[in-house]
Amino acid sequence: MSGAVDLVLMTWRLRDLGRVRRIAGVLARHGFADIAARLGPGAWVRGVIRAVLRRPKSSPIPVERRLRQVLEELGPTFIKLGQMLATRPDLVPMALVDELRHLQDEVPPFPFDDVKSIIEAEMGLPMGDVYSHVDEVPIAAASIAQVHSAILRTGEPVVIKVQRPRLNEQITADLRILAGIARLLESRVPETRPFRPRAIVEEFTKSLNRETDFVAEAASMERYRKMFEDEPGLVVPRHYPEWTRRRVLTMERLEGVKVSDRQALVAMGVDLKSIVEIGMRITLRSIFEFGFFHADPHPGNFFVRKDGVIILLDFGMMGTIEPRRVDEMLSFMVAVLTGDVDMVVDQLLDADLIGDDTDLRGLRSDLRSILFRYADADLGSVDVAAFLVEVMAVNIRHHVFLPADLLLVGKSIATMEGIGHQIYPEFKPLEAIRPYLTEVYVRRLLDAKRHSQVVARSVMDGLTLLKDAPFDIRRVLRKLRRGELTIALRSADEESRQQHAASVVNRALLGGLFATFFFGAVILLDQGGTARTVAGWVSAGLSWMFFLGLSWSLLRGDGR
Amino acid sequence: MSGAPLQRGIESIVAEVVRVHLLENVLGRPEVRRGLSPEAIERIRRDVLDRLKASEEEGRANRGEVEEVLDAALGAAGPAGAMIKSLLKAGWERLAPRNREER
Numbered sequence: 001m002s003g004a005v006d007l008v009l010m011t012w013r014l015r016d017l018g019r020v021r022r023i024a025g026v027l028a029r030h031g032f033a034d035i036a037a038r039l040g041p042g043a044w045v046r047g048v049i050r051a052v053l054r055r056p057k058s059s060p061i062p063v064e065r066r067l068r069q070v071l072e073e074l075g076p077t078f079i080k081l082g083q084m085l086a087t088r089p090d091l092v093p094m095a096l097v098d099e100l101r102h103l104q105d106e107v108p109p110f111p112f113d114d115v116k117s118i119i120e121a122e123m124g125l126p127m128g129d130v131y132s133h134v135d136e137v138p139i140a141a142a143s144i145a146q147v148h149s150a151i152l153r154t155g156e157p158v159v160i161k162v163q164r165p166r167l168n169e170q171i172t173a174d175l176r177i178l179a180g181i182a183r184l185l186e187s188r189v190p191e192t193r194p195f196r197p198r199a200i201v202e203e204f205t206k207s208l209n210r211e212t213d214f215v216a217e218a219a220s221m222e223r224y225r226k227m228f229e230d231e232p233g234l235v236v237p238r239h240y241p242e243w244t245r246r247r248v249l250t251m252e253r254l255e256g257v258k259v260s261d262r263q264a265l266v267a268m269g270v271d272l273k274s275i276v277e278i279g280m281r282i283t284l285r286s287i288f289e290f291g292f293f294h295a296d297p298h299p300g301n302f303f304v305r306k307d308g309v310i311i312l313l314d315f316g317m318m319g320t321i322e323p324r325r326v327d328e329m330l331s332f333m334v335a336v337l338t339g340d341v342d343m344v345v346d347q348l349l350d351a352d353l354i355g356d357d358t359d360l361r362g363l364r365s366d367l368r369s370i371l372f373r374y375a376d377a378d379l380g381s382v383d384v385a386a387f388l389v390e391v392m393a394v395n396i397r398h399h400v401f402l403p404a405d406l407l408l409v410g411k412s413i414a415t416m417e418g419i420g421h422q423i424y425p426e427f428k429p430l431e432a433i434r435p436y437l438t439e440v441y442v443r444r445l446l447d448a449k450r451h452s453q454v455v456a457r458s459v460m461d462g463l464t465l466l467k468d469a470p471f472d473i474r475r476v477l478r479k480l481r482r483g484e485l486t487i488a489l490r491s492a493d494e495e496s497r498q499q500h501a502a503s504v505v506n507r508a509l510l511g512g513l514f515a516t517f518f519f520g521a522v523i524l525l526d527q528g529g530t531a532r533t534v535a536g537w538v539s540a541g542l543s544w545m546f547f548l549g550l551s552w553s554l555l556r557g558d559g560r
Numbered sequence: 561m562s563g564a565p566l567q568r569g570i571e572s573i574v575a576e577v578v579r580v581h582l583l584e585n586v587l588g589r590p591e592v593r594r595g596l597s598p599e600a601i602e603r604i605r606r607d608v609l610d611r612l613k614a615s616e617e618e619g620r621a622n623r624g625e626v627e628e629v630l631d632a633a634l635g636a637a638g639p640a641g642a643m644i645k646s647l648l649k650a651g652w653e654r655l656a657p658r659n660r661e662e663r
Contacts, residue, residue, distance in 0.1 A: 334591050338594040338595045339594070340590065434595050435596055435600060438591070438595030439596060439600065441591075441592075441595075442586055442596075442608075445582070446578055446583060448571055448578050448611070448615045449615065451574045451578065452570045452571035452575075453567070456570050
């Protein structure tokens, strides 16, 4: 196994040498040199970290904060990784989740010359042919992009979101390195396997690729805008498809103040209670009615217009939920919010989220104690975010693996609750959430149109099965009669056998390379002459390297 | 799926089953009673009932098409189809008497 991993890692080691060295340096500066040791003595990373080690391992700063600082220092990819992990209390400890929520996504702006050249490269036109004016000072600058005010040649005021220069190259290299680290962790640090580092990196890669594609973001923005066409309290900016590309997004300019700026909101004379209610309503509707929601709903993305209408921005990170999952989630949330412990556990069992080693009685008992405590409380005094965190913590303690989309939903609702409390402290979120969710739950259960679509699909599937059944049975019987029927049994330890086979192949490869270069060296050195002698020694060096690799693989005994 | 008429027929049948067998059951569930006020439950009952009745009426004329499609498909499936057809018929018979009373 180790041989396979080492060979795979060589690909990024050589290509991304500089970046890996920087990552290792940042880790070492923040006191994480010790993690290299966990990656095994063969890991190249250890050598790099040792080389750049400038600080003692122990640090008075808590490990969670140091981790956050590492991510911030390493730039966009790692900041985004941290933001994703902040939504996964099932994967990382709560203390780290809390710390990662404070990740700063504000970075110094990049020069206007870069803005201009990116726009021109993407549009294939001089900037002046598209915009009659672009403000040189950005409105905001973040790790992925920065935003400038502009005016189109046709006179419409717009804002342009321009991606950071060379972002794609950096992200691609970082993702390659992260994939390598994830593979290392899975092979060398077995206790990380339940957290599936490779799967996390894969999920993160998809999410980041979506976020850096502004054409996809524009499509999400348009979908969200259409979803809420009937909602007078919300406005989503229109984008200009003709002036939107992968790295440039042009959208209408809407004026408003940040929802977190309570003083400005009060000065505008808007109804704060109504803003909070609208915010919570659109959050819940987007999740439970449309299954398409804003997965990054921090206060910086919410603005309020003079007439009290909410402006929602930044549709780079969106969550999607299948209708069937919406049903499961609704049932789960209704069960939690109405204090029905048995229903909560049934939902978890139905969704196949409870591990084999879970003590069901203990889980019920712990859930009961939380749900009863909240059931007795006044609706207004319930902190929904804290409540959901407690429920999640109990689940995690009992090895119930909550799916990522449920956690994202929890994060969205909790963020909206936080915004609500910030601008209207009397806000009672549970008073809005509980009846809303229960009503949606009832309406979905009694929705004949939805049920009939399922019935129609099942009928058609069943009929197809019935129609094909006689032919399939006849085919199987014919094969049986001719003695051609084969039954493939899949062994539970097939994966470890595959790993073993990979290890054998790697050893054979190393052995072959060693033999080739060794005999090559002998022949070249035997023939004499300057060029042949030099080539002979190079060949001898290479054979020695492959010999060491082979010896190391045999000594470790991986894949036995 | 052979288009809207068949879908309307199925929806009409499903709406009737939901109205007769599910509506009160769902509204009477403990989690619903805990999560909604009696006024809200009454409002939802009226609204859902209206929708269900509308779906029933809208697709009543298309119910025959559902039967025709099932007959044709199950007939083509041979003995297994005939067996399933009789099972479906038995199931529908169990629901039908209450349907007629309600109507």
